[in-house]
Amino acid sequence: MAERMLKFTTIARRTPEKREAEARGRDFLEIYADFIDAKATEQASRCSQCGVPFCQTHCPLHNNIPDWLRLTASGRAEEAYRLSQATNNMPEICGRICPQDRLCEGNCVIEQSGHGTVTIGSVERYLSDRAWEEGWVKPLRPLAGERGQSVGIIGAGPAGLAAAEQLREQGYAVTVYDRHDRAGGLLIYGIPGFKLEKDVVERRTERLAEGGVVFHLNFEVGRDASLPELRERHDAVLLATGVYAARDLELPGSGSDGVVAALDYLIASNRAGLGDTVAEIESGALYAEGKDVVVVGGGDTAMDCVRTAIRQGAASVTCLYRRDKENMPGSMREVANAEEEGVVFEWLAAPRGLLGDAAGVSGVRAIRMRLGPPDSSGRRAPEAVDGSDFDLPAQLVIKALGFDPEDLPTMLGASDLSVSRWGTVKIDRRTQASNLDGVFAAGDIARGASLVVWAIRDGRDAASSIHSYLQTKAEAPALVAAE
Numbered sequence: 001m002a003e004r005m006l007k008f009t010t011i012a013r014r015t016p017e018k019r020e021a022e023a024r025g026r027d028f029l030e031i032y033a034d035f036i037d038a039k040a041t042e043q044a045s046r047c048s049q050c051g052v053p054f055c056q057t058h059c060p061l062h063n064n065i066p067d068w069l070r071l072t073a074s075g076r077a078e079e080a081y082r083l084s085q086a087t088n089n090m091p092e093i094c095g096r097i098c099p100q101d102r103l104c105e106g107n108c109v110i111e112q113s114g115h116g117t118v119t120i121g122s123v124e125r126y127l128s129d130r131a132w133e134e135g136w137v138k139p140l141r142p143l144a145g146e147r148g149q150s151v152g153i154i155g156a157g158p159a160g161l162a163a164a165e166q167l168r169e170q171g172y173a174v175t176v177y178d179r180h181d182r183a184g185g186l187l188i189y190g191i192p193g194f195k196l197e198k199d200v201v202e203r204r205t206e207r208l209a210e211g212g213v214v215f216h217l218n219f220e221v222g223r224d225a226s227l228p229e230l231r232e233r234h235d236a237v238l239l240a241t242g243v244y245a246a247r248d249l250e251l252p253g254s255g256s257d258g259v260v261a262a263l264d265y266l267i268a269s270n271r272a273g274l275g276d277t278v279a280e281i282e283s284g285a286l287y288a289e290g291k292d293v294v295v296v297g298g299g300d301t302a303m304d305c306v307r308t309a310i311r312q313g314a315a316s317v318t319c320l321y322r323r324d325k326e327n328m329p330g331s332m333r334e335v336a337n338a339e340e341e342g343v344v345f346e347w348l349a350a351p352r353g354l355l356g357d358a359a360g361v362s363g364v365r366a367i368r369m370r371l372g373p374p375d376s377s378g379r380r381a382p383e384a385v386d387g388s389d390f391d392l393p394a395q396l397v398i399k400a401l402g403f404d405p406e407d408l409p410t411m412l413g414a415s416d417l418s419v420s421r422w423g424t425v426k427i428d429r430r431t432q433a434s435n436l437d438g439v440f441a442a443g444d445i446a447r448g449a450s451l452v453v454w455a456i457r458d459g460r461d462a463a464s465s466i467h468s469y470l471q472t473k474a475e476a477p478a479l480v481a482a483e
Contacts, residue, residue, distance in 0.1 A: 004073045008046040013116030014039065021340040025310050028193035028273050030096070031337065035126040037077070043119045044072035048110050055104040055120060060457045061094075063087050065104060065120055072123055081131040084124055089162040089456055090204060092132070093187065095125030096196050098453050099300070099331040132203065140211025142171035149470050152177065152234035154221050154412075157185025158452045159443025160240035161204065162459030163466070164213045170467050175214045175234070177225075182274070183208075183215050185242055187452070189267045192304050194311070198274060226413030231438060235473060236466045239425055239434070239441040240459065241408070243449050247401040249296060253354030258361040260286060262301050262400035269308050288314040292393040294364045296320050296351055297400030303334040305398045306343045317343045318392055322350040322369050322382040350382065352389065354397060364392045403449045424448055432462040433469070440466055 017033040024031045035043070047069040055065045064083050071080035084091045100106065100121040111117035131137050151167050153160045156178035164174045182188050183205040188198060209215060221227060230237050246261040248254065268278045268286040280286035288309040295305045298321035309317045319338070321328060324347050328335065339345065348369045356362035368388035371380035405423035409415050418426040418435040425434050425441035432440045442458035444450055 004045050005047055005049050005070060006045075007042075008048060008110045008115045008118070011042055011046050013046065013119060014043060015119050016122050021342070024194065025341045028269075028311055030197050031194055032122070034129055035122055037130075040077075040123055040126040041073055041075060044069040044123050046110070046115075047073070047118050050109045054107040054109060055118070058107040059104045060451070060453045061087050061460075063091075063104075063124075068127065069118065069120070069123060072127065077127060077130060078134070078136050081127040081136055084127055085131075085137075089165050089460070090158065090452075091124050092128030092200060093158075093196065093204070094453050094456070095121045095123075095128060096200070097191060099333070099451065101331060101333050103453070137207070140165060140168055140207055140213075142212075143169050144171055146173070147171040147470070147474070149173070149235040149474065150175065150233070151236045151238065151466060151470075152230045153238045153240055154178075154227075154230070155185060155240035155242055155443070155445075156180070156183035156205070156215065156217075157240060157242050157443060157455065158187060159242075159455040159459035159462070160185070160238065161208065162456045163238055163240065163442060163463040164208055165211075166460055166463035167466060168208070168211055168213050170463075172467075172470065173214075174212070175216060176208075177216045177219045177221055177230070179218070179220045181218050183217065188274075189270045190263060190301075190304075192266065192269065192308050193273050194307065195304070198270070222411045222413050227417065227439070228414060231436070235470055236438045236440065238459075238462055238466065239408070239412075239439065239445055240443045240455075240462075241406075241445045242455075243403045243405045243424075243444040245404045245406045245423075246399060247404060249351065249354075249399050249401065251351055251353050253356060253361065256354055256356050256358055256361040257285075258356070258395055259354060259397045259399065262295075262297070262305050262398050263403070265398050266301070266304055266308065269312070288312040288317075288396055290315055291395040292316045292318075293396045293398065294318050294320055294392055294394040295398045295400055296364075297402070298323065298328040298330055299400065299402065300330045300334060301402075302398075302400035303330050303338055305400050306338050307334075307341060309396070309398075310338075310341045310343065314396075316393075318394075319343055319345045320349050320351060320364065320366060320392070321345065321347060323371065323380075324348055327371070327379060346392070348382070349390075350384070354394075355391065361394060361397050364394050364397060366390055366392060403444075405445055405448075408445065422448060431465040431469075432458065433465060438469065438473075440469075 068080040068083040105117040108117035150173040184201045293309040293314045368385040369382040372383040375381040442462035443455035
């Protein structure tokens with residue numbers, strides 16, 4: 001198969017066709033088309049089959065990328081899909097939303113040599129979408145019969161769903177509890193449809209439900225049952241709640257109407273897209289049509305907000321970020337898409353106060369910044385430039401400053417659960433185990449706010465540790481009897 005590879009010197013990098021900015025800015029459909037078979041084969045053949053595959057080592061899941069690219073280039077798409085899903089519970093989701101420019105593609109050897117990276121994410125998406133179309137995605141079934149032990153998972157986001165699949169395959173009875181009315185966590189309610197259409201998520205959760213995973217939705221742990229009560233019901237419990245406490249703007253005027261949290265805004269938009277009646281959309285409180293919108297922040301959530309506002313018909317959309325473009329934490333691909341769609345970026349600018357009154361915000365007073373010496377994190381710290389204040393009109397200000405954990409011990413009714421000074425669950429990093437016997441944690445609630453691909457990795461690792469824990473627990477009576 002080697003002769004089919006190493007085509008990067010003769011075949012240029014090509015991504016799937018992207019819809020024109022004017023057309024895509026009017027709806028919430030995904031902006032990229034799928035590869036056709038021939039184009040996926042062609043682009044996969046550009047892989048150089050490195051002796052040390054940096055694409056794989058920089059993938060949190062350590063996906064076998066060179067191998068499934070080689071199979072794709074050889075026309076063996078089903079085998080390529082089997083290999084891609086062997087290490088990833090949601091390859092079609094990662095293919096769509098992973099920041100490949102910072103992970104696998106950003107570390108591709110031929111990218112470093114100036115030939116342009118292999119389009120790894122697009123090929124991954126192609127393989128998984130074709131697998132669903134062709135029926136290659138098999139029903140979820142226990143591999144070795146039922147074990148007679150149960151696991152409760154708190155949170156139906158990517159970490160919880162990945163763990164649920166792994167544990168159900170091992171024969172455990174799995175129950176997933178989630179506060180929302182749909183499974184998927186931020187995949188369903190946080191990420192807009194133009195990046196991830198919701199039927200892509202729903203077919204995954206439907207497969208889990210058909211495979212025996214039980215979902216208790218609209219179920220809030222702490223209100224409907226405490227963590228100690230769930231520990232009584234199950235042989236092990238996984239905390240995969242995510243982090244939902246929005247960081248706030250501590251500025252004059254931040255309590256005015258029209259100043260909203262990013263997640264509230266995105267959840268409302270996604271609910272409306274799913275066909276729900278959303279009062280805040282109907283009233284205009286969380287709807288951008290006709291308004292000047294300012295989004296404060298520079299991560300992927302900020303990009304989701306600015307691009308959502310464009311689609312809602314905002315009069316203008318501005319992103320205010322205190323560092324420069326090179327130091328922005330969000331994906332450069334998403335920044336480019338936002339710029340194409342008409343978003344204005346005010347780099348090296350930070351808010352100083354919000355204009356208007358309690359009845360409604362009317363603008364943002366900002367100040368220009370410059371980058372000073374590096375701070376404790378190694379990043380150059382922004383410093384205000386005296387006398388550089390300027391005003392931006394805004395009838396909707398969206399705070400996209402990141403997320404922190406909620407007060408989990410109080411929320412779950414488990415005061416003995418140990419958390420870090422940041423509020424994340426303290427775990428043994430080798431096993432994902434908390435200080436409570438049989439209680440594990442995965443995803444953002446253990447790691448801090450991070451990427452979906454890391455949540456999947458943590459969910460898989462936690463499932464493996466839970467499996468080991470439950471095997472030991474099941475064998476203990478037999479060992480005692482033998483003594």
